[in-house]
Every structure is written in structure tokens, then in C-alpha cells.
Amino acid sequence: MNIGDVAERSGVPAKTIRYYEDIGLVKPTRGRNGYREFEERELHRLAFIGRARSLGFTIEDCRDLLALYDDESRASAEVKRVAEQNLQEIDAKISGLKAMRDTLRYLVEQCSGDHRPDCPILKSLSNGPAHNL
Amino acid sequence: MNIGDVAERSGVPAKTIRYYEDIGLVKPTRGRNGYREFEERELHRLAFIGRARSLGFTIEDCRDLLALYDDESRASAEVKRVAEQNLQEIDAKISGLKAMRDTLRYLVEQCSGDHRPDCPILKSLSNGPAHNL
DNA sequence: CTTGACCTTCCAGTCACTGGAAGCTCCATT
DNA sequence: AATGGAGCTTCCAGTGACTGGAAGGTCAAG
Structure with missing residues (x-):
């Protein structure tokens, strides 16, 4: 082949x-x-x-x-160990992404999204850490 | 500074x-x-x-x-557009990771994790696509 | 015999840094 | 004044997991 x-x-x-x-x-x-x-x-x-x-x-x-x-x-234990470690890493990634998403979603909801220059997304990025929102 | x-x-x-x-x-x-x-x-x-x-x-x-x-x-619309696109990408990533996690978790649960060589995780990786599980 | 698909190697680029070496500068202490 | 160490500089190379492209060899069909 x-x-x-x-x-x-x-x-x-x-x-x-x-x-x-x-x-x-x-x-x-x-x-x-x-x-x-x-x-x-x-x-x-x-x-x-x-x-x-x-x-x-x-x-x-x-x-x-x-x-x-x-x-x-x-031993299947060895394989399981590799898989379990991977599983934990995936869970951690998901948690991180969820936190990001929630923050962003909130910001997007707050933003009027029109022609006016006033934007809460930029304001937030400018003023403080995301977790303060 | x-x-x-x-x-x-x-x-x-x-x-x-x-x-x-x-x-x-x-x-x-x-x-x-x-x-x-x-x-x-x-x-x-x-x-x-x-x-x-x-x-x-x-x-x-x-x-x-x-x-x-x-x-x-x-215009705040422009900022919102960038943020919304990012939001979608994050959602897609989360979905993908969740699918991976569910498959892996199932495999880990199935695996006895002992000294025997029989391992459903390897068997699954060997035999077919993850979404068939 | 030519065309075009498929194969080869090698080099460089992606993304967003990160590490390390070699060397200069600054400040405080002796 | 000398010394030591922290902090600064540049440059080069590496990370992970590919991906793109150039230049050129090979194969099968027409």
C-alpha cells in the first residue's frame, strides 16, 4: 500500500x-x-x-x-492510568473554557452592538480582570 | 518604568x-x-x-x-462581532472536549485497571472510531 | 511519448511563547 | 574604587503537531 x-x-x-x-x-x-x-x-x-x-x-x-x-x-492498570490522567486534563480544559465563555457571554449581552462607540467589552478589558465582572 | x-x-x-x-x-x-x-x-x-x-x-x-x-x-458592533465569533469558537471547543470526555470516561469505567492484560480502552482504540462506543 | 497524478526530500512557517547563552548596566555594599 | 548580583539587552533555538510549498523522481493511462 x-x-x-x-x-x-x-x-x-x-x-x-x-x-x-x-x-x-x-x-x-x-x-x-x-x-x-x-x-x-x-x-x-x-x-x-x-x-x-x-x-x-x-x-x-x-x-x-x-x-x-x-x-x-x-497490565490494563497502566493503560487506565494514562487514560485517567487525560480525562482530568480534559475536565480542567472544559472548566477553563466554561469560565471564559460565561464571562464573554455576559460581555456580549451587555454590548449594544450598534454604531455608537460606547462598548462594555472594551471597557471591561480596559478596567479590570475578567473575574471582577 | x-x-x-x-x-x-x-x-x-x-x-x-x-x-x-x-x-x-x-x-x-x-x-x-x-x-x-x-x-x-x-x-x-x-x-x-x-x-x-x-x-x-x-x-x-x-x-x-x-x-x-x-x-x-x-462602533461597538464591531467589537461585539469579534467577541461573538470568539464565543462561538469557545462553545465549539467545549462541545468537542465534552464528547471526548464522555467517551474516555466510559472507557475508563469499563477498564478493570488491574494486572490483567485485557483492556477495553486499547480494544476500543484498536477496533473502531470513538463515536461508535 | 506525453501528461498528470502520485511519490520523494527538504526547508520554512504556524501559534504564542519560553529557555538559555553571552554580554552590558545599575545599584548597593565593602 | 572595586565587587557582586540583579536586571537588562540581543540572538538563537525549541516547543507541539503539524502544514505548505518547491524541486524533482516515478508510474500508469492514453
């Missing part, structure tokens, strides 16, 4: 696959023409990485997960 | 202030010794940028907002 096919079937862009090879996440063989050759196993790994990334795992997490995946004798 | 004082009073690290000067967000004057000299106005702008950044505005947003801020004849 060439990189284009793998890209299409795994949903990971060709450019990104080359990058993943650079950083050692996948190791396709090479044909006589210099083209990368992918087996099912590599396709599988790429799809795995794609799904893990879409769940918010970092590249390093992926590396760990793939190593665990390759390790027949791994 | 030297950069250290401004950093402390604005809450923006000195390193970051230099970066902001590089990209033209602030324009401190220079003393005979080559040190940057900050007036109240610059301090004010830096605090403004810091608050806007903490609300999730990008640097380019900040540039726009500062221009609007400087423009006595701006």
Missing part, C-alpha cells in the same frame, strides 16, 4: 503520516522506487493513533499506548 | 512583553542605556492584552481590539 491509500483508509493525511515516521511512530518499509510501503499492521497503527489523537491523547501518550498495545504482558 | 516593573504590574512576563514588542503590539521607547521605557499607557495596553488573552482572544484578535480601542469613532 502506498501512502495515499493509507492516508485515505486511516483518515490520517499523508503529510502527517510522514511526520509520524519522522518521529518514529510508524516504520513503513521502502520499495525499490523509494516509496513507502505500508502493511495492514501499519495501517492499523495509524488508525489507532488517529483515534487516540481525536480523543485528546498527545503524541507521547500515543507512543506509550502503542508500546502498551504491543506488550502482550501489559 | 523598566520591563520588570511592567511585567509585575501587568502580569505579563518580561519575555512575553519583548515578544509583543517584536510583533508590534506595544512600542516602548528606549532610554540612553538601551533599556525599554514603559509609560502608563503601555502598561495599560499590556494589561488589556493579558486579559483579552485570558479570555481566549488570539493575538490577532488583540490587535483588532486594540485598534478598535484606539479608534474613538469605532
Whole structure:
């Protein structure tokens, strides 16, 4: 399989696959023409990485997960630990974003949004921290 | 005022202030010794940028907002537009993160987390897209 | 034999900083 | 007056995870 096919079937862009090879996440063989050759196993790994990334795992997490995946004798506790840590980080991000959103929404609601120059959004940014609103 | 004082009073690290000067967000004057000299106005702008950044505005947003801020004849509608767009982006991010979190939480709950190699998290990453769970 | 799609490498850019090295300046203490 | 340390300067490089583009080799169809 060439990189284009793998890209299409795994949903990971060709450019990104080359990058993943650079950083050692996948190791396709090479044909006589210099083209990368992918087996099912590599396709599988790429799809795995794609799904893990879409769940918010970092590249390093992926590396760990793939190593665990390759390790027949791994303990599921180890995998769970990685996932749980990720879960906490996601929760923290959501909380932060929610706080931002609430502040912004309040400001947007306050703003008349017309042709007049008077704007509570700028006023707030100018006068004090968001949490004072 | 030297950069250290401004950093402390604005809450923006000195390193970051230099970066902001590089990209033209602030324009401190220079003393005979080559040190940057900050007036109240610059301090004010830096605090403004810091608050806007903490609300999730990008640097380019900040540039726009500062221009609007400087423009006595701006319409608040313009400011509101920038803020509303930001609000939508934040909402989208929150939704995405929530979906990720729900999937992950389910997986973590399913995982026994013990010494056995059988792990539903890896199984799921391996077998199909997260939204199929 | 040509065209065009697909592949290769390499370099640079993204975003918003952050770290570090080398060297200058200022102020207080000895 | 010398010294020491904090604070300032510039410049270079790295972060994460790609992404874009140029220059050039390869392959399959017509």
C-alpha cells in the first residue's frame, strides 16, 4: 500500500503520516522506487493513533499506548492510568473554557452592538480582570 | 518604568512583553542605556492584552481590539462581532472536549485497571472510531 | 511519448511563547 | 574604587503537531 491509500483508509493525511515516521511512530518499509510501503499492521497503527489523537491523547501518550498495545504482558492498570490522567486534563480544559465563555457571554449581552462607540467589552478589558465582572 | 516593573504590574512576563514588542503590539521607547521605557499607557495596553488573552482572544484578535480601542469613532458592533465569533469558537471547543470526555470516561469505567492484560480502552482504540462506543 | 497524478526530500512557517547563552548596566555594599 | 548580583539587552533555538510549498523522481493511462 502506498501512502495515499493509507492516508485515505486511516483518515490520517499523508503529510502527517510522514511526520509520524519522522518521529518514529510508524516504520513503513521502502520499495525499490523509494516509496513507502505500508502493511495492514501499519495501517492499523495509524488508525489507532488517529483515534487516540481525536480523543485528546498527545503524541507521547500515543507512543506509550502503542508500546502498551504491543506488550502482550501489559497490565490494563497502566493503560487506565494514562487514560485517567487525560480525562482530568480534559475536565480542567472544559472548566477553563466554561469560565471564559460565561464571562464573554455576559460581555456580549451587555454590548449594544450598534454604531455608537460606547462598548462594555472594551471597557471591561480596559478596567479590570475578567473575574471582577 | 523598566520591563520588570511592567511585567509585575501587568502580569505579563518580561519575555512575553519583548515578544509583543517584536510583533508590534506595544512600542516602548528606549532610554540612553538601551533599556525599554514603559509609560502608563503601555502598561495599560499590556494589561488589556493579558486579559483579552485570558479570555481566549488570539493575538490577532488583540490587535483588532486594540485598534478598535484606539479608534474613538469605532462602533461597538464591531467589537461585539469579534467577541461573538470568539464565543462561538469557545462553545465549539467545549462541545468537542465534552464528547471526548464522555467517551474516555466510559472507557475508563469499563477498564478493570488491574494486572490483567485485557483492556477495553486499547480494544476500543484498536477496533473502531470513538463515536461508535 | 506525453501528461498528470502520485511519490520523494527538504526547508520554512504556524501559534504564542519560553529557555538559555553571552554580554552590558545599575545599584548597593565593602 | 572595586565587587557582586540583579536586571537588562540581543540572538538563537525549541516547543507541539503539524502544514505548505518547491524541486524533482516515478508510474500508469492514453
